[in-house]
Amino acid sequence: MAPDTPVSTHILPGDPPVVVRLRRSARAKRFSLRVSRADGRVSLSLPQWACEAEALAFLRDREDWVRRHLRDAPDRKLARIGALVPVCGTPRPVAPGPGRAARFDGGVIHVPPGPREGPRIKALLTALARERLSTSVARHAQTLGRVPGRLTLRDPRSRWGSCSARGDLMFSWRLIMAPPEILDYVAAHEVAHLAEMNHSAAFWSVCHTLCPETDRHRQWLRSHGAELLAWRFDTATNE
Structure with a gap:
């Protein structure tokens, strides 16, 4: 099985803008968003066969979810x-x-x-x-x-x-x-x-x-x- 492959970095516009790392995964069967509890890094995993435009549409539909998790995350110390x-x-x-x-x-x-x-x-x-x-x-x-x-x-x-x-x-x-x-x-x-x-x-x-x-x-x-x-x-x- 091929390892995960970085795809690109996408900027979700807004105040503030959010950097989202897109990564293709050989294990992924669907789109998956994650906001790291450790550093607030946002990542979007997508299957190898998926279209990047569809992944970005998935991301935009869940922008409120992403920003809520970022707001709720504890401040880095x-x-x-x-x-x-x-x-x-x-x-x-x-x-x-x-x-x-x-x-x-x-x-x-x-x-x-x-x-x-x-x-x-x-x-x-x-x-x-x-x-x-x-x-x-x-x-x-x-x-x-x-x-x-x-x-x-x-x-x-x-x-x-x-x-x-x-x-x-x-x-x-x-x-x-x-x-x-x-x-x-x-x-x-x-x-x-x-x-x-x-x-x-x-x-x-x-x-x-x-x-x-x-x-x-x-x-x-x-x-x-x-x-x-x-x-x-x-x-x-x-x-």
Whole structure:
């Protein structure tokens, strides 16, 4: 199957104008619009056989939907000195600090001033996330009598975690910004897949056994997950 192929960039006129990326997809059977929760990027997928003019007509018919989602999206925030970056659900001030790496001390994130403040804060949060997730995974796996595989941290945009057929677990490092019980729920969810590699009633039974507040924590992620994705940790520029 051929990979997805970029087609073009279209500007949806208005106030403000909206940039829409059109992409042909070998998997697409119909037109599909998406507004990214992470960066507000608008994309329109279309089947390989589709006419671009029809895709643009589809886009114009759904302009109100696109603009509503853009208005409702949380503002993008920069992780920099002076910001309040959430750690375990609590906003923590970012202040200048010595050395070459960011550190968390006394409820404050200390980071060396400069263009790499964002990446250094990200590295700190990733290390904290690995520590917390490793502990949660080990506890839940012991409860099930299962042995998890390798644990990796990434920055996905459409999921908070995953479990491979080999039992390897992947998590979003951004979970460290959520309240501790949310991080623990996601760990429990993925560990539950070690017993049930599906989302059947049996899976949810295991998940609720590991985390009785599963439903409430899932709702929190639906309501607040976009706020975690809105944080940017890239290198500062002079722009």
